[in-house]
Amino acid sequence: MREAAEQNGYxxxxxxxxxxxxxxxxxxxxxxxxxxxxxxxxxxxxxxGFGLFVCGxxxxxxxxxLGARAADALVEGLSPTFxxxxxxxxxxxxxxxxxxxxKKRASEERVVLLASHDPRRGERLVARLRTEARVxxxxxxxxxxxxxxxxxxxxxTVLIDGSVPGLRGPMLKTLxxxxxxxxxxxxxxxxxxxxxxxEVETLPREASLDEVLALIVGADDAPDEAARRRIVVxxxxxxxxxxxxxxxxxEGYDVIGCExxxxxxxxxxxxxxxxxxxxxxxxxxxxxxxAKLLRGRLGADAPPVVLVTGSELPGDDSVVTVLxxxxxxxxxxxxxxxxVADSAQxxxxxxx
Numbered sequence: 001m002r003e004a005a006e007q008n009g010y011x012x013x014x015x016x017x018x019x020x021x022x023x024x025x026x027x028x029x030x031x032x033x034x035x036x037x038x039x040x041x042x043x044x045x046x047x048x049g050f051g052l053f054v055c056g057x058x059x060x061x062x063x064x065x066l067g068a069r070a071a072d073a074l075v076e077g078l079s080p081t082f083x084x085x086x087x088x089x090x091x092x093x094x095x096x097x098x099x100x101x102x103k104k105r106a107s108e109e110r111v112v113l114l115a116s117h118d119p120r121r122g123e124r125l126v127a128r129l130r131t132e133a134r135v136x137x138x139x140x141x142x143x144x145x146x147x148x149x150x151x152x153x154x155x156x157t158v159l160i161d162g163s164v165p166g167l168r169g170p171m172l173k174t175l176x177x178x179x180x181x182x183x184x185x186x187x188x189x190x191x192x193x194x195x196x197x198x199e200v201e202t203l204p205r206e207a208s209l210d211e212v213l214a215l216i217v218g219a220d221d222a223p224d225e226a227a228r229r230r231i232v233v234x235x236x237x238x239x240x241x242x243x244x245x246x247x248x249x250x251e252g253y254d255v256i257g258c259e260x261x262x263x264x265x266x267x268x269x270x271x272x273x274x275x276x277x278x279x280x281x282x283x284x285x286x287x288x289x290x291a292k293l294l295r296g297r298l299g300a301d302a303p304p305v306v307l308v309t310g311s312e313l314p315g316d317d318s319v320v321t322v323l324x325x326x327x328x329x330x331x332x333x334x335x336x337x338x339x340v341a342d343s344a345q346x347x348x349x350x351x352x
Contacts, residue, residue, distance in 0.1 A: 010043040010050050014058065017077045021062075021070045034061040038239050054078050055329070056243030068119050068139060110155040112136070112216060115144040117163035123250065125159075128209060130252040132217045133157075140164060141171045145178060152180055157216055162189035162205055172196070188212060229340045230254040230271060232303075234264035234278040234290065240325065244277065244308075247329050248336070261285025268294055273303050274340045277332075280309035291319045304339050308332065 018027035037057035044050050063071035110133040116122035122137045129135045138144040176196035189205025235241040245257045258264040262285050278287040291305040310325040
C-alpha cells in the first residue's frame with residue numbers, strides 16, 4: 001500500500017508537510033494508517049477528494065499520533081490545495097445572513113473552555129455541549145490560558161479534567177488569578193490541588209457525561225440525547241460519507257449514513273430525520289429521485305433535502321438547494337444549522 005501511495009503526487013505533498021511535524025518513519029506510518037482508514041491505496045487524485053481525505057482519515061491518523069494541535073496544523077498547511085466551493089449567489093447571500101445571525105446569537109451564549117489531554121473524551125463532551133454553548137478544547141493549561149484571555153468578559157465556564165498535565169504546578173495558580181470572579185471553574189476527576197483565589201466546583205473521575213453537562217448548563221437545560229436533531233447522509237462515496245458524518249456528529253447531530261438512495265429512503269421513513277443531505281449520482285436511486293419519492297410518500301412531513309454533488313448543479317423544486325462538494329465544510333455546516341432549526345420549528349415547535 002505504501003508503494004502505491006508514494007507514486008501519487010498528493011502523497012508526496014502529505015509526507016512533505018508531515019516531515020515538518022514528525023520524523024520520516026512516523027510520517028510514513030501516519031499516511032499508511034490514513035489510507036487504511038479510508039480503504040484506498042493512494043490519496044484521491046482530484047482536489048475535492050483529496051480535501052475530504054485530508055480533513056477526515058488523515059487528520060484522524062495525525063491526531064492519534066501527534067495530537068490535535070499538530071493535526072490542525074497539517075490540515076491548515078495542506079488546505080491551499082483543496083477545491084473552493086461553488087455556490088449560487090442566492091445561497092451565498094443566505095449563508096452570509098446565517099453567519100451574521102449566528103455570531104450575534106453566540107455573543108449572548110455561555111462560553112465553555114474545556115481542558116483535556118484525552119482527545120476522544122474531550123471531543124465527546126464538545127459535541128454534546130455545542131447546542132448549549134460556544135465550546136473550545138485545549139490540550140494543556142497553557143493553551144487554556146490563551147483561550148481564557150480572549151473570553152474574560154463573557155459568561156465563562158472553565159472545565160479541567162484530570163488528564164491535563166501540570167495541575168500541581170504554578171500554572172494552575174496563574175489561571176486562577178487570570179479568570180474573573182464571575183467565571184466558574186470546575187475540576188473533573190482532579191486530585192486535590194492548592195487553594196485558588198477562585199471558588200472551585202468538583203466532579204469525581206467516574207462522573208458521566210450527563211452529570212458533567214448537568215453541572216455546566218443546569219439539570220433542566222442539559223441537552224437530551226433523544227432530542228438531538230437527526231440528519232440522513234446519502235452518498236455512495238465512502239470517504240465523503242464518513243467525513244461528513246464525522247463532522248456532523250462533532251457538531252452534535254444524530255447522523256444516519258446511507259450508501260445509496262434506497263437505504264436513505266428507508267431511513268427517512270423509519271427515523272423521520274430533520275434534514276437529508278444526498279449526493280446526486282448514486283446507483284439504483286439518485287438524489288433527485290429520492291427527494292421526489294420523499295415528497296410523494298410523506299407529503300408535508302417530508303424532510304428538506306439538500307443535494308451535495310460534484311456533478312453539474314441541477315435545479316429542481318423537490319430540493320431546498322444544491323451545493324458543490326468541497327473539502328471546506330463551514331458553509332455547509334452553517335446551512336445545515338439553519339435548515340435543521342427551521343425543520344424543528346415547523347414540526348409544531350417540537351423535535352421530530
